Amino acid sequence: MKSGLGKEPLRRFRRHEHLALGGEAQDRVYRLDEGWACRYTLLPDGRRQITALYLPGDVCEPQWVISSKAELSIVALTDVIATEIPLGSIRNASDEGVSELIDALMTNFNRQSDWIVSLGRRSANGRITALFAEIYSRLQQNGRVRQPCTIPLTQQDIADVVGLTPVHVNRVVSELRRQGLVQFSGKTIIVPRPDEIDRQQDGMGLAG
Amino acid sequence: MKSGLGKEPLRRFRRHEHLALGGEAQDRVYRLDEGWACRYTLLPDGRRQITALYLPGDVCEPQWVISSKAELSIVALTDVIATEIPLGSIRNASDEGVSELIDALMTNFNRQSDWIVSLGRRSANGRITALFAEIYSRLQQNGRVRQPCTIPLTQQDIADVVGLTPVHVNRVVSELRRQGLVQFSGKTIIVPRPDEIDRQQDGMGLAG
């Protein structure tokens, strides 16, 4: 990927534009250069559950290298600039390119396990602070931390990640603001001291 | 796997015995010939969340072929008889063996996405009936349906899969029995008409 592939084309997606539709065969993956996206499932009653969050620097979706069919739809949560990486070029490219994608796939796999634990066993407060902590840690790994850490998700988006209603997300996030753990700037949320956000919550660091 | 590997050794595990411990390097995977197992995470307060369920016929855990370290512990939920498949033999074996494991890995990956949707958006009733329906469908695919479909999990185990307390699982399951959707035989649960168990619940078949 960084490895010896030529100039790949840049793609732009507007917020709410789809990068992929469930059921479609995929002939490429994307690296997000700017902006955020997600994989999601819609319920018949219109509710949405987000099953994966893609941050700037992430590859979306690495599993297409193995099984090049999108099981679920991918949509941009903000305006997005992405590098398009044809699967054909990957499969023939250096082992390094493939193994980077396999690594990303396994990371996503383990992250999904962690989310099952959060959704199954954590309170609203714990899920939200865990989400903010995860976001910070992932941005850091991707070399994308701006000071301070800003989160361009609507409260509705957050609700759809953590499995709550937007009303209750607002309650929790407003309380976090009262405690000084987050700040609002217009509609975006800022986490001024990300290292503190996930301490003490529920007594719920993981173990075992 | 069925493909040209020699006689692999059989292993037996008692209920509650570990097949793998989190953090350990793995030099083999297992195919469950008899019995059920799970991957789980323990919280500091002692609560447990099961993140994957392995049924008779399943391979456990296919991702070890790619990344041969167990992230989480695997434990037997019933007595287990398993075929031990050394990873060394796999990596050098026919493509067929490898691709069967890759298929299983992607199936588990997609199943995890589905569970995130269930835990995030379904009621207790919906999660439990969806679990029973999934179990039936998987047993069927593995060619392991006995008539009728019996589920050898304790209510505590079920609670740890669906993210509820055992007390509430008991309430839901007792109500299902009142409705004739399940039967009890001693401590094991029987689903007499699996095709009906997941209809009408919450209006919550998935879509999108």
Next chain:
DNA sequence: TGGACTGATTTACCCACGTTAAGTTGATGA
């Protein structure tokens, strides 16, 4: 300038589920 959106905010009410605490039942075994 003023609708028409989209998203955030807040309130009041309520119920699904958790908590706690007794039970009961059946299997095992000295």
Next chain:
DNA sequence: TCATCAACTTAACGTGGGTAAATCAGTCCA
């Protein structure tokens, strides 16, 4: 025969988070 243990059961009670319905604040655009 009784003790023990694991699992299931039931009840009373409390609460975290859902529901519904307004209102408010930006932003876009005619």
